Amino acid sequence: MFIEKKAxxxxxxxxxxxxxxxxxxxxxxxxxxxxxxxxxxxxYRASPRARLDRHDAHSVLFRExxxxxxxxxxxxxxxxxxxxxxxxxxxxxxILGDGDLCGYSxxxxxxxxxxxxxxxxxxxxxxxxxxxxxxxxxxVNRCLLTRIEAxxxxxxxxxxxxATERVASFLMRFVPGRGVVGCIGPERHGERHSADTExxxxxxxxxxxxxxxxxxxxxxxxxxxxxxxxxxxxxxxNDRIRLVDVCRVCKMxxxx
Amino acid sequence: MFIEKKAxxxxxxxxxxxxxxxxxxxxxxxxxxxxxxxxxxxxYRASPRARLDRHDAHSVLFRExxxxxxxxxxxxxxxxxxxxxxxxxxxxxxILGDGDLCGYSxxxxxxxxxxxxxxxxxxxxxxxxxxxxxxxxxxVNRCLLTRIEAxxxxxxxxxxxxATERVASFLMRFVPGRGVVGCIGPERHGERHSADTExxxxxxxxxxxxxxxxxxxxxxxxxxxxxxxxxxxxxxxNDRIRLVDVCRVCKMxxxx
DNA sequence: CGGTGTTTTGAGGGCTATCAATGGGTGTGG
DNA sequence: CCACACCCATTGATAGCCCTCAAAACACCG
Numbered sequence: 001m002f003i004e005k006k007a008x009x010x011x012x013x014x015x016x017x018x019x020x021x022x023x024x025x026x027x028x029x030x031x032x033x034x035x036x037x038x039x040x041x042x043x044y045r046a047s048p049r050a051r052l053d054r055h056d057a058h059s060v061l062f063r064e065x066x067x068x069x070x071x072x073x074x075x076x077x078x079x080x081x082x083x084x085x086x087x088x089x090x091x092x093x094x095i096l097g098d099g100d101l102c103g104y105s106x107x108x109x110x111x112x113x114x115x116x117x118x119x120x121x122x123x124x125x126x127x128x129x130x131x132x133x134x135x136x137x138x139x140v141n142r143c144l145l146t147r148i149e150a151x152x153x154x155x156x157x158x159x160x161x162x163a164t165e166r167v168a169s170f171l172m173r174f175v176p177g178r179g180v181v182g183c184i185g186p187e188r189h190g191e192r193h194s195a196d197t198e199x200x201x202x203x204x205x206x207x208x209x210x211x212x213x214x215x216x217x218x219x220x221x222x223x224x225x226x227x228x229x230x231x232x233x234x235x236x237x238n239d240r241i242r243l244v245d246v247c248r249v250c251k252m253x254x255x256x
Numbered sequence: 257m258f259i260e261k262k263a264x265x266x267x268x269x270x271x272x273x274x275x276x277x278x279x280x281x282x283x284x285x286x287x288x289x290x291x292x293x294x295x296x297x298x299x300y301r302a303s304p305r306a307r308l309d310r311h312d313a314h315s316v317l318f319r320e321x322x323x324x325x326x327x328x329x330x331x332x333x334x335x336x337x338x339x340x341x342x343x344x345x346x347x348x349x350x351i352l353g354d355g356d357l358c359g360y361s362x363x364x365x366x367x368x369x370x371x372x373x374x375x376x377x378x379x380x381x382x383x384x385x386x387x388x389x390x391x392x393x394x395x396v397n398r399c400l401l402t403r404i405e406a407x408x409x410x411x412x413x414x415x416x417x418x419a420t421e422r423v424a425s426f427l428m429r430f431v432p433g434r435g436v437v438g439c440i441g442p443e444r445h446g447e448r449h450s451a452d453t454e455x456x457x458x459x460x461x462x463x464x465x466x467x468x469x470x471x472x473x474x475x476x477x478x479x480x481x482x483x484x485x486x487x488x489x490x491x492x493x494n495d496r497i498r499l500v501d502v503c504r505v506c507k508m509x510x511x512x
Numbered sequence: 513c514g515g516t517g518t519t520t521t522g523a524g525g526g527c528t529a530t531c532a533a534t535g536g537g538t539g540t541g542g
Numbered sequence: 543c544c545a546c547a548c549c550c551a552t553t554g555a556t557a558g559c560c561c562t563c564a565a566a567a568c569a570c571c572g
Contacts, residue, residue, distance in 0.1 A: 031363040083412050086512045091415040093408045104401055107287040111405045137393035144400040145360050149367045151407035152349045156339050158414035159347040159470030163528065206551060214415030216529055221552055238537080238551070256342045419560065462519065472561060477520055494519070494569080513572105520567065528559085535552065542545085 031149070032177075036142060040135030044125075045073070051124040061103070061114040061122065068105035070124045074098055077120025078203055081112045082211065092212035094150060101143045118203045158214045161254050166213040167223040168252035171233070171243060174200040179250045196246045202239040287405070288433075292398060296391030300381075301329070307380040317359070317370040317378065324361035326380045330354055333376025334459055337368045338467065348468035350406060357399045374459045414470045417510050422469040423479040424508035427489070427499060430456040435506045452502045458495040 044050065052075065055061065061072060064083060072079075079096040093112055096102055102114055104127075130136040157166055172179030175198050202209070210217045224241070227233045232249060234242045243249050250256075300306065308331065311317060317328060320339060328335075335352040349368055352358055358370055360383075386392040413422055428435030431454045458465070466473045480497070483489045488505060490498045499505050506512075 031365060031367060033362045034364060081408070083408060085412065085416060085510050087510075089416045089510075091412040093411040104397075104404075106289045106398060106401050106405070108290060109287060111287065112408055131394055132390060134388060134390050134393055137390055137397060138387055140397055141360075141393060141400065142362060144397065144404065145362050147404055148360075148400060148407065149362070151404065151411065152337070152339060152368055154411055155349040155407065155414055156341065156347040158411055160341060160345045217551080218530080218553085219528060222528090225552070254341050254343075254345075473519080474521085474562085475560060478560090481520070516569100516571085518567105518569075520565105522563105522565080524562085524564105526559105526561075528557105530557075531555085533552100533554080535550100537550085538548090540545100540547085542543105 033146070038135075038139045038142075040133060041139040044129065044133070044136055045123055047129075049126050049129055053122050053124055055116040055120045055122065057116055057118050057120075059116045059120075061116065062110050064111065064113045065109050068103060068108055068110045070103055071101060071127050071130070072103040072114070073123040073125060074100045074102070075121040075123055078117040079114050079120060079122070080117050080204075080208065080212070081114050083112045090211045091214065092208065094147060094154070095212065099143070100146070101140060104140075104144075117208065163213075163215055163219050163223050164226075164252055165254035166215060167220060167227070168249050169254070170209065170213055171200055171241065171249055172246075172253055174198070175243065175246055175250075178246055179253060179255075198243040198246050199236075200241045200243060202241060206238075289402070294391075294395045294398075296389060297395040300385065300389070300392055301379055303385075305382050305385055309378050309380055311372040311376045311378065313372055313374050313376075315372045315376075317372065318366050320367065320369045321365050324359060324364055324366045326359055327357060327383050327386070328359040328370070329379040329381060330356045330358070331377040331379055334373040335370050335376060335378070336373050336460075336464065336468070337370050339368045346467045347470065348464065350403060350410070351468065355399070356402070357396060360396075360400075373464065419469075419471055419475050419479050420482075420508060421510035422471060423476060423483070424505050425510070426465065426469060427456055427497065427505055428502075428509055430454070431499065431502055431506075434502055435509060435511075454499045454502050455492075456497045456499060458497060462494075 055077070061079065062068070074096050076098060079100075079102060080092050081094040081096065081102060082090050082092040084090050094102075095117070103110065105111065130140060157169055161169065169179070178198075204212070206217045206220050210220045213220065224233070224235065227249075228235050232244060232252075234244060236242055311333070317335065318324070330352050332354060335356075335358060336348050337350040337352065337358060338346050338348040340346050350358075351373070359366065361367065386396060413425055417425065425435070434454075460468070462473045462476050466476045469476065480489070480491065483505075484491050488500060488508075490500060492498055
């Protein structure tokens, strides 16, 4: 189910895939967020105590049960968090993008492993600095709440959705402003009733997708093939999937 | 899968079930927490702006998509958080006990429904008060981190564990200090090598357990019957389950 | 002691995992 | 430039776990 990977999987310099607007949730089942002022956070990030690290794809930031020393803020790229069971089963519990935090710990040990999905930049922060400012703490608070909402959505996906619904939900993650509660719908989206289509650039292997969705690699593959056969998506390359009709994919997520 | 419930399910006055020591995680796969000083929080709770509400079992504190007005702290009893899919499938995403917080929102809408599992007391807090104190914010942050760790564990359970492993993990929630990383083990636990047994008082119906574990009511029932047949547990009443050999249950959680 | 709601048990089927083989893309070396 | 190797993804066959539907057993209550 989980095999340690070393090979790099086609990382173009355009490491997009995720929409970077953090104030707009993209995950099917979550909500659109209100904008907030985090200027204090921006100032803190620029302070000399905050170091910037670069990671290659598949580089490990920290490992489950390592001593938790730092807090990390994703500046660019994507980071996945996962846990392992004793026999090697893996569950990707979260996927982080621009502005998200990880590495916080109550126990002194990291509760999961953090691994870069793409080349990534992370700011390494000192917890003690943050604890002295209400503005910084409030920012961290908002980040944690964002994670909690995402984890709630993910629990629904893992506990109650079929394989097709999981894959559809996963694909909808990459469509900005759609598949969320208060979805703007296909009509108002494109200019002048253009085709409701979207190109998704996956930055994950089938194995990583499967471990995120609580499925096997074969099932993910089968579902994608089935969606392709039905003309709902077209697979232009393994990591380039076109949603031919976004609304149709959205309707398959199970949230309606 | 989910039927609206009204009937009360045997709520004794001894609404225990969960261990109330928040500084010790009990959920299989999570870690033991370090104690922290939250005296500022204690003072704030006592302030006149913090109201105390009482809820009966199955009373709803707030509903998914309601306007989020307040923050809630569980004082006594247990609260479950759940989300519904359009066709009525339900997933219980979290179960809260003494000291846990819920009701925070970034979007202005609650992202899930909160319902009392037992008679419960909740303190209704004002977000604006908290946002002005580093100590209060730090306390909230710790509470949120606790939830995130629990949600990570739950994602592993929902995504990668078998029905038996899920039920075993669920039962181990109720055994203080066991089934966590750094588990004290059977030898050092009892005084003078007493039987490694534990009585679990469930405050949830089979339906609620099933919706928490991402299973059906029938599967939960079948697993429990099977464990009983094998002598691993004994069901003294529907809501009283004796773990005959805690260590054996622990080994079935899948975390080893 | 029936009535109601919950839990257990049974039979059967569907969905997803498992095991195995094939296909395809990329990089390397002759 | 092609052959080969390697890794990843796809496809196929089969098995098994858990869900669904149905009925019986049980608990609680008036």
